[in-house]
Amino acid sequence: MKIFDAHSHIYQKNDILTLKNILKENHDYRLVISATDENSWLDIKNIATDNKNIFPQFGIHPWFVESRPPLWDIKLKNILKENERFSIGESGLDKTNKYKSSFDIQKKVFIKQLCMAKKMNRPITIHAVKCWGELVEIIKKQEKIRGIIHSFSGSLEIANELIKAGLLLSFSISILNNISPKTVNLIKEIPINNIVIESDYITSKKATSILDTLPNKMELLIEQIALIKNMELSTVERILFNNCSELMG
Numbered sequence: 001m002k003i004f005d006a007h008s009h010i011y012q013k014n015d016i017l018t019l020k021n022i023l024k025e026n027h028d029y030r031l032v033i034s035a036t037d038e039n040s041w042l043d044i045k046n047i048a049t050d051n052k053n054i055f056p057q058f059g060i061h062p063w064f065v066e067s068r069p070p071l072w073d074i075k076l077k078n079i080l081k082e083n084e085r086f087s088i089g090e091s092g093l094d095k096t097n098k099y100k101s102s103f104d105i106q107k108k109v110f111i112k113q114l115c116m117a118k119k120m121n122r123p124i125t126i127h128a129v130k131c132w133g134e135l136v137e138i139i140k141k142q143e144k145i146r147g148i149i150h151s152f153s154g155s156l157e158i159a160n161e162l163i164k165a166g167l168l169l170s171f172s173i174s175i176l177n178n179i180s181p182k183t184v185n186l187i188k189e190i191p192i193n194n195i196v197i198e199s200d201y202i203t204s205k206k207a208t209s210i211l212d213t214l215p216n217k218m219e220l221l222i223e224q225i226a227l228i229k230n231m232e233l234s235t236v237e238r239i240l241f242n243n244c245s246e247l248m249g
């Protein structure tokens with residue numbers, strides 16, 4: 001099966017080896033690995049540079065804007081210049097304020113990353129929680145943006161605004177646990193050409209069992225989308241893979 005995992009946080013070489021070992025022979029598994037802060041930039045560079053199936057992203061996550069290093073934007077731009085396959089992520093806005101980052105600073109850091117992505121013509125991955133109005137307002141001020149809203153959970157109206165701006169909407173394997181009528185309706189209504197899928201896998205010493213089942217769960221998610229959209233599995237598989245491929249290049 002061809003799977004393009006649009007969002008993960010795999011930071012260890014061991015995880016990549018484990019993933020390789022559990023893939024079946026006929027699997028073509030590509031993945032985007034997103035950073036969250038400066039510490040993860042180096043980890044990602046170490047595992048991603050010589051692997052053509054990995055699409056590395058560098059950025060500042062809204063949870064960690066307060067601890068961004070001085071001159072973070074210049075540092076980020078310099079990393080992006082090193083390799084044309086490098087893109088921006090994870091950036092965005094989060095009003096749950098779990099990590100107590102000021103929303104004003106979040107906005108400033110996010111807009112800077114958005115502008116950098118546009119200027120350098122790189123895709124951007126956006127995290128958005130409880131701030132759809134603010135996100136749409138910011139996005140509308142930009143012309144065509146190339147990127148992904150990861151783990152999309154907004155309304156259909158918001159989805160349409162984001163798609164109009166040029167963004168893809170990503171659904172995570174976490175929806176499989178207990179798929180809500182709202183998610184079913186979103187998947188039904190959002191055009192298949194605007195959907196990508198993700199594991200949102202996060203490197204953790206305890207999480208190896210999750211990694212073991214990851215390709216399987218991604219397959220189940222593709223099956224679920226095919227079922228909801230009443231489309232051939234192979235067609236859905238091909239389109240979802242191509243959507244992410246075209247964006248990441």
Ligand SMILES: [Zn+2]
Pocket residue numbers: 007008009034090150200
């Ligand atoms: Zn993430």
